[in-house]
Every structure is written in C-alpha cells, then in structure tokens.
Amino acid sequence: MALLEVKHLGISFGGLRAVDDLNMSIEQGSLVGLIGPNGAGKTTAFNLLTGVYAPSEGTIVLDGESLVGKAPTEICKSGIARTFQNIRLFTKMTVLDNVKVALHNHVEYSLAESFFHLGKFSKREKEMDERAIDILKVFDLDGQADVLASNLPYGKQRKLEIARALATEPKLLLLDEPAAGMNPNETQELMDTIQLIRDKFHITILLIEHDMKLVSGICEYLYVLNFGMELAHGEPAVVLNDPKVITAYLGE
Amino acid sequence: MNKKINKSVIINIIMAIVAYGIVMALIYGGFLGRQAMSIIIPCCINVMLAVSLCLLVGFLGELTLGHAGFMSIGAYAGALTTNALNLPPMVELLIGLLVGGIVAAVFSLIIGLPVLRLKGDYLAIVTLGFGEIIKSVINFLGFTGGAKGLSGIGTYSNYKNFTFVYIFVLLTILVISNLVRSRHGRAICAVRDNYIAAEAVGIKVSKFKTMAFVISGFFAGMAGVFYAHNVGILKPGNFDYNKSIEILVMVVLGGMGNIKGAIVAAVILTALPEVLRSAADFRMLLYAIVLIAMMLFNNSKFRTVMIEKRNLKKAMSIQKEGE
Numbered sequence: 001m002a003l004l005e006v007k008h009l010g011i012s013f014g015g016l017r018a019v020d021d022l023n024m025s026i027e028q029g030s031l032v033g034l035i036g037p038n039g040a041g042k043t044t045a046f047n048l049l050t051g052v053y054a055p056s057e058g059t060i061v062l063d064g065e066s067l068v069g070k071a072p073t074e075i076c077k078s079g080i081a082r083t084f085q086n087i088r089l090f091t092k093m094t095v096l097d098n099v100k101v102a103l104h105n106h107v108e109y110s111l112a113e114s115f116f117h118l119g120k121f122s123k124r125e126k127e128m129d130e131r132a133i134d135i136l137k138v139f140d141l142d143g144q145a146d147v148l149a150s151n152l153p154y155g156k157q158r159k160l161e162i163a164r165a166l167a168t169e170p171k172l173l174l175l176d177e178p179a180a181g182m183n184p185n186e187t188q189e190l191m192d193t194i195q196l197i198r199d200k201f202h203i204t205i206l207l208i209e210h211d212m213k214l215v216s217g218i219c220e221y222l223y224v225l226n227f228g229m230e231l232a233h234g235e236p237a238v239v240l241n242d243p244k245v246i247t248a249y250l251g252e
Numbered sequence: 253m254n255k256k257i258n259k260s261v262i263i264n265i266i267m268a269i270v271a272y273g274i275v276m277a278l279i280y281g282g283f284l285g286r287q288a289m290s291i292i293i294p295c296c297i298n299v300m301l302a303v304s305l306c307l308l309v310g311f312l313g314e315l316t317l318g319h320a321g322f323m324s325i326g327a328y329a330g331a332l333t334t335n336a337l338n339l340p341p342m343v344e345l346l347i348g349l350l351v352g353g354i355v356a357a358v359f360s361l362i363i364g365l366p367v368l369r370l371k372g373d374y375l376a377i378v379t380l381g382f383g384e385i386i387k388s389v390i391n392f393l394g395f396t397g398g399a400k401g402l403s404g405i406g407t408y409s410n411y412k413n414f415t416f417v418y419i420f421v422l423l424t425i426l427v428i429s430n431l432v433r434s435r436h437g438r439a440i441c442a443v444r445d446n447y448i449a450a451e452a453v454g455i456k457v458s459k460f461k462t463m464a465f466v467i468s469g470f471f472a473g474m475a476g477v478f479y480a481h482n483v484g485i486l487k488p489g490n491f492d493y494n495k496s497i498e499i500l501v502m503v504v505l506g507g508m509g510n511i512k513g514a515i516v517a518a519v520i521l522t523a524l525p526e527v528l529r530s531a532a533d534f535r536m537l538l539y540a541i542v543l544i545a546m547m548l549f550n551n552s553k554f555r556t557v558m559i560e561k562r563n564l565k566k567a568m569s570i571q572k573e574g575e
Contacts, residue, residue, distance in 0.1 A: 050452060076454035088452075090445035092509075093438070101442040102453040104435050111463075114434030115427045121434065128435070168453050 001064070003028040003204050004049075004172055009058030010228075011048060018044040020228040022058070026172070026221075031198055031205045033219035033236070037249055040225040042208045043085055046174050050082050051075040063171060077105060081170035083161040085177045085208075091150035095141055095160055098149050099132035102167035107131070132167065138197065139163045155186045159193070166201060173197075175207040179214050187211055191218050216240060224248070268422055275418075279411055287526060292411045293482045295522045297475045300424045302502040302518040303511055304471035309500065310509030311432050312464040313444030314368070315376040317496045318383030319472055324491035325359050325386060326352035326473025328396050331405045331480040342416065345408040349420070349477045356473025357466045359386075364465035368458060383496055391488040401487040402480075409481040417478055424471045429511050431467070440464050505546055517546075 006024040010017065019041045026032050034042050047053045049060060051072040060067040067075055081102075090098050107128045113119040136142040139159040144152065149160060158178060165173055178194070179187045191214055198205055209215050215222065215236060222239045224231040226248040232239050239245055275292060278284050305319050330352030334344040367378050390396045397403070409417050431437045439460045442450040447457045480486050502521055506513030524542060528535045549555055 052448075072451040073454050073456050076452060082452055084449065084452075088446045088449035090442045090449065092445050093441055097438055097441075100435070101438050101450070101455065104439055105454045107435070109435065111436055114431050114436045117430050117434070124435075164449075164453060 002026055003063055004206075005059070005061040006049075007059045007061075009045070009048060009055050009060065011044065011053055011056045017228045019048060019055075019225075022225070022228075022230055024223055024233075026204060026206060029198070029202065029204055031194070031218055031220050032207070033215045033222045034206060034208045034225065035210070035215055035222060036225035036231070039227075040248075041228040042225055043176055044228075045225070046082060046176055046208065049075075049174060050080055076168055076170075079169075079171035080174065081165035081168045081172075082174040083158070083165055083176055083178065085180065087154075087157050087161055089149040089157055089161060089164070091148070093149060094146050095136065095149055095152065096129070096132055096145040098160055098164050099135055099167045100128050102164045103128050103131060106167075106169065135163050135167050138166075138200065139193065155182055155190075158182070158190070162193075162197070166197060166203075170203060172204045172206065175205065175209075177208050177210065179209060179211045184213075187214055190214070194218060212240065272415075272418055275414060279414060287529070289411050291523055291526050292414060293409055293417055293478065295519050296414075296417045296421045297478050297482065298499070298502065298518040298522045299421050299515050300471055300475035300478070301499045302506065302514040303424050303428050304468045304475070305499050306503050306506070306509070306511055306514045307428050307432070307440075307464055307468045309503050310511075310514075311437065311444060312440050312461060314461070315372070315500075316379040316465075317376050317493060317500065318363075318379035318381075318386070319468075319499050320491040320493065320495035321379075321383035321386035322356045322360055322469040322472040323476035323479065323495070324390060324486075324488065326356040326476030327480040327486055327491070328390060328402065328476075329355035329473070330477030331402055331486055332395065334406060334408070334481065335402075335404060341406055341408045342413075344406070345416070345477075345481060348481070349474050352477035352480075353470045353474040356476065357470040360466045360469025361462065364462050364469075368461040368465060380493055380496070383491075383493055387488045387491055390491075396488075397486070399488065401485050403485045405480050405484050405486065407481060407484045409478045420474060420478070424474070425511065425515065428467075428471070432511075436460070436463065501543070505543070505550065507550060520546075 002025040004024065004026040006022060009022040010020050012018065022045060034045065036042050044053065048055050049067070051067065051070050051074070054069055058068075062078055062080060065078055067078060067080075070078070090101060093101070107124050109120040109124045113121045133142050133145065136145060139162065141156060141160060141163060144156070149157065152160060162175065162178065175194070179190055182190060194205060194207070195218055197203070207219070219236055221234070222236050223233045224239060224245050231248055232242050232245050279289065279292065301319060301323060305316070308314055308316050330348035333351040334348040337344045337347065339347075363382050367375060367382065370378055391399050432441065439450070439455045440463070442453075442455055443457050443460050451457055498521070502517040503514050505517035505521070506515070524539055525535060528538050531538050
C-alpha cells in the first residue's frame with residue numbers, strides 16, 4: 001500500500017473551488033512533484049494535507065491512518081512535516097533553537113524540570129543539542145548554530161526550514177517551492193541536498209516547484225493541478241510534454 | 253558552550269549576593285531615611301511584577317494590560333487568608349503567598365482560555381477590560397471590604413523582612429529565566445515568532461499561551477500578596493490600569509524579552525519618584541523626561557557598544573561623531 005492515499009479531496013472557499021477531486025497515491029520513499037500554474041491550488045493542497053484547512057470532502061490516509069479533521073499538531077505527530085512558500089522561521093531564535101523547537105515532542109522533560117533546570121534537564125538538553133547539530137550538519141549549518149535565524153542569508157534560511165521540518169522525524173516531507181528565489185547554483189545544490197536527505201533519512205518527499213529544471217531533474221512522478229483540478233499525472237518526461245500541461249502553463 | 257553557561261550562572265549568583273549585601277547595608281547602616289526605607293519592598297514587588305509580565309510581553313509576544321488585575325486577586329486572596337489564620341506571622345505569610353499565587357493563577361486560566369484566542373491589539377484591549385472588571389467586582393463584593401478597602405492586614409513584608417521577600421524575588425527571576433531557556437520556553441518563543449510554523453512542528457499554540465499566562469499570573473499574585481502585607485490596607489483603586497501600564501513600561505524600558513533589563517527598569521522606576529521628591533512640583537515632569545531619555549538610550553548605538561560589547565571608549569567616540 002502507498003504511504004499517502006488522497007481520494008476525492010476538495011475544498012471550497014465560498015463559491016471558489018480551490019481544490020476539486022484531487023487523487024494522489026504516493027509510494028514510500030518516492031520523490032514526487034506537485035506542479036501547476038499560479039493559483040492552481042498547490043499550496044491549498046498542502047494546507048489540506050497538514051490540517052491548516054479541513055477539507056470539504058475526501059479522504060487523506062497516511063500509513064493507514066486517516067488525517068481528515070486532525071489539527072496541524074496531531075498531523076505533525078502522525079508524520080507529515082512541511083516548509084512554507086514564504087519562509088516561516090522562528091526569526092528571533094538561534095539556528096540551533098529553531099531545530100530544538102521541532103524536537104519538542106521527541107525529547108521530553110517536565111515543566112518542573114524546566115523551572116529549576118534539575119533532574120533530566122541537562123541530560124535531555126544535551127541530547128537535543130546533539131540531535132539538532134547532527135541535522136544541521138547535513139545542511140552545512142552547524143557552524144552557524146548560534147546565529148539568529150533572521151541573520152542567515154536567504155538560501156540558508158530555506159535550508160534551515162527543511163532542517164527544522166526533518167527534526168520532527170516525518171514519514172512524509174512537504175516542500176513548498178524550496179527553490180524559490182535561488183540562483184541556478186543554489187538550486188543545483190538544493191537538488192543534491194533533497195536527494196541526499198531522502199536517502200539518508202529514508203523519507204518520502206512531495207514538493208511544489210516552478211523550477212522545471214529541478215522538477216524534471218529529481219522528481220520521479222508528477223501531479224499537475226490547474227484551477228484546483230488534476231490535469232495530469234505520470235512520469236516527468238511524459239507529463240511535461242503533455243499538450244494539456246503546456247497549454248495550462250503557456251496558453252493556447 | 254557549557255563553560256560559558258557556568259560562568260554566567262556564577263556571575264548571576266555574585267550579582268544576587270552583592271545586591272542583597274548592598275540593600276542590607278543600606279537598611280542596617282542607617283544611610284536611609286524612613287521615606288527611602290519604604291521603597292525597598294515596593295522595588296522588590298515591582299521586580300516580581302515586571303519579570304512575570306516580561307514572560308508574556310517579551311517571550312510570548314502578547315501585549316496584555318491587565319497585570320494589575322492578577323496582582324489584586326493575589327493581594328486580596330493572600331490578605332483574606334492571613335486575616336483568617338492565627339499562626340506565627342511568617343507561616344501565615346507563606347500560606348498567604350501560596351494561596352494568593354494559586355488563586356491568581358486559577359483566574360489567569362479562566363480568563364486566559366477565552367482571551368488568548370485574540371491577537372495583538374484586541375488582546376491588549378480585552379485584558380485591559382478584564383483588569384477593570386476585576387477591580388469593579390472587588391469594589392462590589394462584601395468580603396473584600398468594597399470601596400472602603402480591606403484593612404487590618406499584618407505588615408509582615410516590611411523592610412525588616414527584606415530577606416524573606418528577596419528570596420521570593422530571586423525565585424521569580426530564577427524560575428522565569430530558567431523557563432525561557434528550556435524546551436517549554438522555546439515553545440513559548442516559537443509561538444511568538446511564528447505560530448503557524450510552531451503548529452507545523454507540533455507545538456500546541458493555545459496550550460503554551462495559556463501556560464505562559466498562568467505562570468505569569470501566579471507570580472503577579474505572589475507580588476500582590478507582598479504588596480498587601482507591605483501597605484497593610486488594600487483598596488481596589490490601587491489596581492487600576494495605571495498600575496498595569498506602569499508595569500508594562502518597566503518591561504518595555506528593560507528591552508522586551510530582557511529579564512535583567514526589566515529588573516533594572518523596575519528598580520529605577522520605583523525609586524525615581526522618591527529620588528525626585530525634592531523637585532516637588534516638577535517631580536512628574538522629571539519622571540517623564542527621565543523615561544524618554546531612557547527610551548532613547550535604549551535604542552541608541554551608544555548602548556549597544558557600551559553594554560553589549562563592554563567598550564566605553566568606543567561608545568564615547570561614537571557619541572562624539574554624533575552617529
């Protein structure tokens with residue numbers, strides 16, 4: 001069975017059908033792309049998957065567990081993590097603390113231990129530091145662990161967001177336009193990183209992207225949305241040459 | 253990194269002991285007159301209030317204007333408790349503190365649950381409203397003494413018991429500053445910086461907002477108990493929005509989210525009206541001018557260089573260049 005099964009997913013905002021009858025089946029360990037012109041409903045689909053919006057209809061099943069109607073925090077615990085199109089870091093916290101926040105539910109100690117820094121506090125904090133540094137190393141951010149997140153250059157902020165998402169130990173990682181605003185070199189580096197984390201952390205990745213070089217370079221399967229509806233799906237080479245898809249992007 | 257933390261812990265302990273030593277020397281050395289003696293405990297109380305509000309305004313990032321309301325709940329709950337008891341004063345005060353803190357925390361929870369769904373300006377206005385409601389209810393109730401006030405409270409927390417009060421001030425500072433450097437505190441700061449991202453990494457936003465609100469309310473309540481047992485008489489009018497704003501000013505002046513700054517600001521702003529007493533009619537004018545000057549200083553390059561980089565000479569040269 002596939003890791004993520006989405007069936008007949010839909011949501012309306014008033015009279016607008018933002019997502020309509022979306023069906024997706026994502027296999028464990030795959031790297032899948034979700035593409036479409038601006039306003040096609042890609043980010044809305046992500047918001048449905050992560051519980052920001054409750055779907056008007058349809059089902060979302062992750063690893064045999066239904067996610068419809070669950071809060072974002074519960075969905076995070078079930079194993080979906082995400083990044084955002086417009087970067088959402090904890091800007092006034094350090095790079096290390098950004099990742100440690102994501103470890104909140106994985107390394108625990110009680111409130112009383114927080115008050116007095118006694119008991120398991122030191123041991124668990126040390127464990128958190130080690131785990132966070134391990135993740136930061138993958139993104140080559142460990143040297144800047146004490147820097148405020150807002151002081152990082154743009155490309156590294158994007159990486160930190162992915163690092164933070166990974167710290168929640170997801171089964172499925174959703175990346176919302178990871179290459180937005182990056183130059184070709186940075187994009188190339190990002191592609192390598194995405195493939196590396198997929199292999200290193202054994203996770204499944206679904207990404208929204210407009211950069212077709214990235215999409216055709218690393219995605220194994222594509223879903224195309226247009227006006228909230230599924231336009232096509234299949235292997236990148238086939239989908240990207242589909243006349244319907246080209247029309248949707250470029251017009252008649 | 254561990255070494256750095258240990259060093260700062262030692263510096264903090266030394267600072268706490270030095271502060272204690274100075275105040276004890278002032279009290280028993282006969283340097284201070286009656287007037288000056290009488291502001292020692294209010295300084296402590298305001299430090300507790302400012303540090304507890306700092307958790308909400310600085311770390312949770314929510315502007316609340318009802319802090320005096322929780323202080324008054326603590327004050328009345330504590331005073332009514334000690335009035336009802338017939339035990340040695342210090343035992344009574346200890347029980348009063350606990351009761352005052354807990355009752356204030358319970359009210360924070362009751363008020364916080366609905367109120368914390370609001371954000372920004374709306375939250376500020378609603379908390380302001382709740383602060384006033386608390387005041388009015390106390391005014392209306394019989395067992396609180398109403399507008400006449402609640403009198404006959406033992407003045408247990410006067411300057412002679414400075415040590416006792418000081419321990420609780422340190423406890424407040426310790427707990428709050430430890431909290432913000434723990435996993436719970438990080439979650440609170442994450443909610444401040446970006447609640448959508450916080451939710452996405454599994455932080456329950458409303459849980460941590462409420463947690464911060466309750467902890468803050470608890471310490472404000474304890475500060476209220478000390479207040480009650482310092483002045484000996486409680487009047488609802490003492491806990492109006494002016495008091496809330498006064499505490500907020502301390503937090504803002506200390507630099508939002510800066511506990512040490514809030515402590516210094518609380519002490520200065522409590523002592524200032526007394527220091528300026530000789531200026532008679534110009535007292536409040538001078539108070540306002542000092543406030544503005546401190547704000548300007550806080551945002552200047554001069555301060556950054558002098559305090560954060562500990563370089564007075566460089567700071568002076570920047571000042572001469574006129575930035």
